Amino acid sequence: MATITTADFRKGMFIEFKNEPHQILDFQHVNPGKGSAFVRTKLKSLKSGRVQEFTFKSGESVVEVSVETREMQYLYREGDVFIFMDNRTYEQYHVQSGLIGDFVKYLRANDTHQLLIHNDSVVGIRLPKKVRLTVTEADAGAKGNTATGATKVVTLETGARVTVPLFIREGDIIAIDPETNSYLERSA
Amino acid sequence: MKTWQRLKKQPELWKRYFLREQVIRDIREFFHTRGFHEVETPLLLKNPPAESYVDVFRTTLYDRHRNPTDAYLATSPETSLKKLLAAGIGNCFALTKSFRNMETQSRLHNPEFTILEWYRTGVAYEKIMSDCEDLLKALSGVSGQKLRYQGNIIDVSPPWDRMTITEAFSRFAGINSHDLYDVKRLAGAARKKGYRTDGATWEQIYNQIFLNEIEPKLGLRKPVILYEYPAAVAALARIRKDNPLVAERFEFYIGGLEMGDAYTELIDWREQESRFKREMKEIERLGKTVYDYDQDFIQALKSGLPDCSGIAVGVDRIVMLLADVNDIAETLFFPGKDLFGAE
Numbered sequence: 001m002a003t004i005t006t007a008d009f010r011k012g013m014f015i016e017f018k019n020e021p022h023q024i025l026d027f028q029h030v031n032p033g034k035g036s037a038f039v040r041t042k043l044k045s046l047k048s049g050r051v052q053e054f055t056f057k058s059g060e061s062v063v064e065v066s067v068e069t070r071e072m073q074y075l076y077r078e079g080d081v082f083i084f085m086d087n088r089t090y091e092q093y094h095v096q097s098g099l100i101g102d103f104v105k106y107l108r109a110n111d112t113h114q115l116l117i118h119n120d121s122v123v124g125i126r127l128p129k130k131v132r133l134t135v136t137e138a139d140a141g142a143k144g145n146t147a148t149g150a151t152k153v154v155t156l157e158t159g160a161r162v163t164v165p166l167f168i169r170e171g172d173i174i175a176i177d178p179e180t181n182s183y184l185e186r187s188a
Numbered sequence: 189m190k191t192w193q194r195l196k197k198q199p200e201l202w203k204r205y206f207l208r209e210q211v212i213r214d215i216r217e218f219f220h221t222r223g224f225h226e227v228e229t230p231l232l233l234k235n236p237p238a239e240s241y242v243d244v245f246r247t248t249l250y251d252r253h254r255n256p257t258d259a260y261l262a263t264s265p266e267t268s269l270k271k272l273l274a275a276g277i278g279n280c281f282a283l284t285k286s287f288r289n290m291e292t293q294s295r296l297h298n299p300e301f302t303i304l305e306w307y308r309t310g311v312a313y314e315k316i317m318s319d320c321e322d323l324l325k326a327l328s329g330v331s332g333q334k335l336r337y338q339g340n341i342i343d344v345s346p347p348w349d350r351m352t353i354t355e356a357f358s359r360f361a362g363i364n365s366h367d368l369y370d371v372k373r374l375a376g377a378a379r380k381k382g383y384r385t386d387g388a389t390w391e392q393i394y395n396q397i398f399l400n401e402i403e404p405k406l407g408l409r410k411p412v413i414l415y416e417y418p419a420a421v422a423a424l425a426r427i428r429k430d431n432p433l434v435a436e437r438f439e440f441y442i443g444g445l446e447m448g449d450a451y452t453e454l455i456d457w458r459e460q461e462s463r464f465k466r467e468m469k470e471i472e473r474l475g476k477t478v479y480d481y482d483q484d485f486i487q488a489l490k491s492g493l494p495d496c497s498g499i500a501v502g503v504d505r506i507v508m509l510l511a512d513v514n515d516i517a518e519t520l521f522f523p524g525k526d527l528f529g530a531e
């Protein structure tokens with residue numbers, strides 16, 4: 001825990017807001033007409049996953065929350081709960097799907113991910129720059145929508161459906177940016 | 189990727205950027221047909237308008253003997269236009285660049301931006317309100333008086349909604365006028381809402397509540413004119429004679445964007461000079477770039493500024509609105525972040 005000011009804000013940082021840890025998803029400087037400076041943030045509650053906007057006075061002090069990352073292996077799913085295992089201690093953690101968000105559709109058993117820990121409980125997942133998954137269903141003969149640059153939708157081994165270029169075939173391993181759900185490349 | 193490279197790759201983007209060309213043409217036509225003089229105002233000034241909330245760009249002017257003089261890039265054409273009003277030009281407008289420093293990492297600001305200011309003599313600010321309604325209607329990008337902006341359908345046809353600041357605080361933030369105009373009571377109300385008020389000025393608390401609870405809800409279905417600003421944020425507006433708590437200042441919002449700031453202009457040179465002095469003190473206290481306030485402007489007011497009203501409008505934001513983009517950089521061929529690197 002350290003006291004910082006809005007000048008120290010960085011995307012991805014964790015701060016205490018209304019007595020709960022939140023992650024700064026985005027921030028913008030705003031100046032109301034003929035007014036002093038403010039910082040508008042998009043904050044994600046680590047507890048509920050709820051995203052809200054809040055505008056701080058520029059220079060206002062806030063408490064930075066220490067959140068550590070631990071490498072954990074995804075094991076299996078039980079309804080809405082995802083079971084991970086700490087690679088170092090072998091301790092198992094039960095993680096609510098809300099904390100993982102949209103990324104659940106890319107979770108494959110035995111893959112290792114960076115999980116965010118606060119007060120010894122999992123509060124979120126650090127999205128990797130890319131995930132590599134196998135295409136399990138692709139319509140070989142798809143003409144695609146040429147007006148938008150020749151793409152089609154395929155299904156990955158985790159069930160996720162993504163938009164890819166026409167040349168992608170069943171069995172290909174492709175890389176996806178989980179932040180934007182966009183296709184990046186085909187792995188050799 | 190720089191904007192020019194994106195345009196080369198995605199030629200369909202040209203259309204969005206050409207909207208600006210049309211907006212500029214429409215604005216000029218709008219004022220010329222109404223008999224306004226268009227004037228050029230200096231971008232390089234010896235004395236920028238004294239405003240503590242704005243950071244100026246400072247540069248140096250040298251004579252042939254390399255004697256230096258501090259010079260500043262204009263933060264608005266306001267003082268130059270008012271000198272011409274004092275000289276007797278009558279209704280006039282400027283469509284020009286202005287420069288404001290330290291406004292990076294904002295989707296609503298660019299270090300240099302296009303500003304439109306117009307002034308009418310012999311009228312109060314209500315006339316400027318109807319000008320705003322008419323101007324938006326006259327822009328070619330506005331088809332059928334309905335605009336789609338960031339998922340909202342906005343009906344821009346006149347008349348727009350009008351709401352005083354007092355009403356807005358009461359309706360959206362549950363703060364009555366009794367609390368709004370008193371620093372202690374406002375701080376108390378803010379603390380109850382969970383804001384931190386230690387060391388905060390009335391203006392900071394007022395604006396923090398405004399930005400959090402009011403601004404995001406403004407103008408999502410219809411443009412809103414917010415008027416009668418608290419005297420403490422009068423800027424260069426005239427205080428109402430029948431109610432010294434408020435000033436004849438208005439702003440209009442469309443789709444949550446602040447588009448323009450208008451006043452029935454302050455014409456009392458003594459009051460103007462004391463506000464300038466207050467601003468200069470504040471600039472020093474904040475550790476910002478210090479300059480001399482414009483004595484020549486005070487002289488112009490002394491010589492007699494006619495009763496007049498005027499407004500400053502962010503032209504880039506009008507283009508944002510018509511282009512349905514949420515970042516000013518998406519309307520500029522050469523946004524600051526292309527030139528100076530993204531922050």
